Amino acid sequence: MIKGQTTEPRRHRWRLVANLRRTVFMLFVFGQTGVASYYLLWVLPYHGGTALEISMLVLFAILYAWIAVGFWTAVLGFVIRLMGGDRHSIVKRHTEAQLLQTPMAKTAVLLPVYHEPVHWTLSGLKAVYRDIERTGQIDHFEFYILSDSRDPDVWLEEQVAWNKLARELGGEGRIFYRRRPVNLNYKSGNVADFLRRWGKRCTYMVVLDADSLMTGSSIVRMVRLMQREPDVGILQTNPNIINGQSLFARIQQFANRFYSTLFASGLAAIQMGDAAFWGHNAILRIEPFMKHCGLRKLPGIGIFGGPIMSHDFVEAAYMGRAGYEVWLEPALGGSYEESPPTLADELARDSRWAKGNIQHLWVMLTEPGLRFAHRMAFLNGIMAYVASPLWLAFLVLTTIAAANMALSPIEYFPDGHQGLFPLWPEWRPEWALGLALSTLALLFFPKFLAIFDAIIHRYTKAFGGLLRLFLSVVLESLISVLLAPVRMWAHSRYVVSALLNVSLQWAGQNRTEETGWKEAFITQLPGMLLGGAWSVFAWSLDTLFFFWSLPVALPLVLAAPTAVYLSRVSLGQALRERRLLLIPEENKAMTLLRDAVDYRAREPSDSILTPLEQAVLRLDHNRLHQALAWNHRRGSRALELERCVAQCLEQGPGALSRSEMSQVARDRQSLRALHAGAWRASPDNYWGRAITRLSSETYDTQV
Structure with a gap:
């Protein structure tokens, strides 16, 4: 099939539906934000009459709108599922018989x-x-x-x-x-x-x-x-997190598996054929991807110059610009990934993602021809990290405002106020309470809406039953409250580092190690000091303000023990034994997941020799690596490789740098020379001792 076989009415129909949904969605988001901002305006003592209050109002509106987007996405997902799914999705277009x-x-x-x-x-x-x-x-x-x-x-x-x-x-x-x-x-x-x-x-x-x-x-x-569907360039599934062992991983696993039912359904219904691509667990049409999705180097300075680090959203946007559709289809299922096992590992990953997402700002603002929905996807990804320093800035301004009220006399003619009559400060505690409760509702109502969805669609049993599901949601909510300020502080640092273009190290992900006390205190100490200092300052200002600061300050103070205990596998397994934080894949065995666990459990017996030593000494390994190597001995490189081989035979691989050893291991003639020379080495030479270890290993295996 080729592009263009999908009928024009069908294509225009989903775009019309998408535009209608997005319009209604944004009306709800901005309408609710406008009402909340109006309430804040009248909660503030001078009703926006000072530069400080105007700054607070602007930050509040941005952050409230960001939270409202998540809230209404979940609500839309709930409604879509209540109606039996999105009838405009590509999955609904074809019967199983047609697909077969x-x-x-x-x-x-x-x-x-x-x-x-x-x-x-x-x-x-x-x-x-x-x-x-x-x-x-x-x-x-x-x-x-x-x-x-x-x-x-x-x-x-x-x-x-x-x-x-x-x-x-x-x-x-x-x-x-x-x-x-x-x-x-x-x-x-x-x-x-x-x-x-x-x-x-x-x-x-x-x-x-x-x-x-x-x-x-x-x-x-x-x-x-x-x-x-020849007009579809990328089809993205919704990966669910599995195999969580530590308490942290099991919390992330439960939240992803349970809440994403609503959030992914809502997101897919809003994006439709203009969805994002998350870089994995997706299928891509190769010909248009090769033609249209090549990534150029950014022409700016600092972070906005050089290669694009986070490629997936950009490739989806380029595919959309070329006239192809990008779909997220949660109904496909059967898609899984794993969570970082500790808070430290998640934050290390976020430090990379933050830089890549902020870099998208240049693409969003300067790249011509991108669809509006994909520009909004860039903005959504940017806000995932920029929201943290904005929240931190809002807390700083709030603290300044509280300090002004406590330490300075009341100003009846604040900056910006003109006229003969004073501006009387007013306090509306009941409005402030209502505004705080509405914000909490935006954050936590979707979690309990997911419980209603589970009851309606009768899958509570897959999560351990209604009571255990409710307790799991409460536990996850409490831990998310503890982690939110820690992530805010970490993400704020990452955003600043990204804007300063601090270099990053890319490394493989830790999948097993728990967090030690020393590591936790070293990494979390700045945030702990910040939280403690803020609490002390808040107490010195006003008792009420001190209690208002505790939901943010206390988690920062407790960040180190939180990181340590969340990394514990024993705690995660204890909750699993009590059927808390359970997911359906742990209730019903799947062949794929069972196979993965079984294959991974069959660890090959540890060799006394390193892979490099085996590549030199074992004939079967050496021949394999030779077959995959090339002949690189040309010109001056031949002399350099001969020197490296001689040095390696005389002193062992530790005498060479990693780069030099890689060059040797990529050269066919060098591998052959290393194998022959190592087996001729004297017993007291590095390779002679390695041969002794290999012989004892072979003997032990035979016995």
């Missing part, structure tokens, strides 16, 4: 990796492969492991694990491995490298993250939907 009759097309499954746990990551890919195999459609798929790993011990292990996986699955000629020698433009550059080399082999590509899992039936269904 739809021919398949060649599809590439991409797994970009960067210093990920090798066995763990490829075991997930193995589970996905097996699940597609069970659909009977495996012949239509190819799998590509795309490595950006720089450490030789990591990528040499990746090559061995890939070879073993391909042989075990009978996937020779179907499962491929490629490592880029030069790591340019992060993940998007890795995918671009694949497209330049192999893009024309397939019609579609399914992009996974290292922690992604997708059912074979869902992937096959996505391919068939793309076949029947």
